[in-house]
Amino acid sequence: MELPPTVxxxxxxxECREILLRASLGxxxxxxxxxxxxxxxxxxxxxxxxxxxxxxxxxxxxxxANPRVCLQVxxxxxxxxxxxxxANGRFQELVEPQFSEEREHARELLEARQRWWLTALAExxxxxxxxxxxxxxxxxxxxxxxxxxxxxx
Amino acid sequence: MELPPTVxxxxxxxECREILLRASLGxxxxxxxxxxxxxxxxxxxxxxxxxxxxxxxxxxxxxxANPRVCLQVxxxxxxxxxxxxxANGRFQELVEPQFSEEREHARELLEARQRWWLTALAExxxxxxxxxxxxxxxxxxxxxxxxxxxxxx
Numbered sequence: 001m002e003l004p005p006t007v008x009x010x011x012x013x014x015e016c017r018e019i020l021l022r023a024s025l026g027x028x029x030x031x032x033x034x035x036x037x038x039x040x041x042x043x044x045x046x047x048x049x050x051x052x053x054x055x056x057x058x059x060x061x062x063x064x065a066n067p068r069v070c071l072q073v074x075x076x077x078x079x080x081x082x083x084x085x086x087a088n089g090r091f092q093e094l095v096e097p098q099f100s101e102e103r104e105h106a107r108e109l110l111e112a113r114q115r116w117w118l119t120a121l122a123e124x125x126x127x128x129x130x131x132x133x134x135x136x137x138x139x140x141x142x143x144x145x146x147x148x149x150x151x152x153x
Numbered sequence: 154m155e156l157p158p159t160v161x162x163x164x165x166x167x168e169c170r171e172i173l174l175r176a177s178l179g180x181x182x183x184x185x186x187x188x189x190x191x192x193x194x195x196x197x198x199x200x201x202x203x204x205x206x207x208x209x210x211x212x213x214x215x216x217x218a219n220p221r222v223c224l225q226v227x228x229x230x231x232x233x234x235x236x237x238x239x240a241n242g243r244f245q246e247l248v249e250p251q252f253s254e255e256r257e258h259a260r261e262l263l264e265a266r267q268r269w270w271l272t273a274l275a276e277x278x279x280x281x282x283x284x285x286x287x288x289x290x291x292x293x294x295x296x297x298x299x300x301x302x303x304x305x306x
Contacts, residue, residue, distance in 0.1 A: 027225060029191035
């Protein structure tokens, strides 16, 4: 077994947070009765928090029941050059009126990236034939971040 | 709110399985005490089963405690053209001697894609300073698959 030409190292926490700040696509893991569920999501990140637009579905149902989530994000710049960051956090649905201000803030941030809306709405439309769409915003309050990266030796 | 120019549709199960068969990178979700954990993995897929090479770490520890897992795979061919498939299944560590034959089969399949080995071994080397590496193979027995895809309208 030959020694690998690749070096894997841990990413300092501050840099993990920078990677999250510039990311827009991640995989969100949630769990119910110890069954995990993973879905790709688009988001915007601010320090300590990510915001997501969604419509009602399995992930929302599960996160309402168990707010503990894991967000995984990666940056791949070559076959042996990649970084993967994991954020553990808690689901917070931005309901009104309690979170009206933050919900508006999230909406403004997300609206600048219109495809989030389009994708979620399109999905909702095929699942709710009557065309009713209830936009839903949620935050993930980030508790901890870790990451590893690979670089060519 | 304008209507989206994107159509989302469910992917028939047979086609979901085809997408898994040609995939090599996915995100594996596991859960312990209802805390989800998501990591990127490389794998090879055969009908009903995926094979993974790994070394000991958090995901192995968690899957030994709770074998229920979720594998998410996507194919992105354009901004509004993507497919996402989710497989639910169960972790089966390919221990010897019980699974010797299947372990050898998995090793042969995975060896053809040498970077799996390199990446896992490189990671292990920084975490186990004495250089001891215990290669570990596991299977995910797939119980169910579902998927959705987006296409331009």
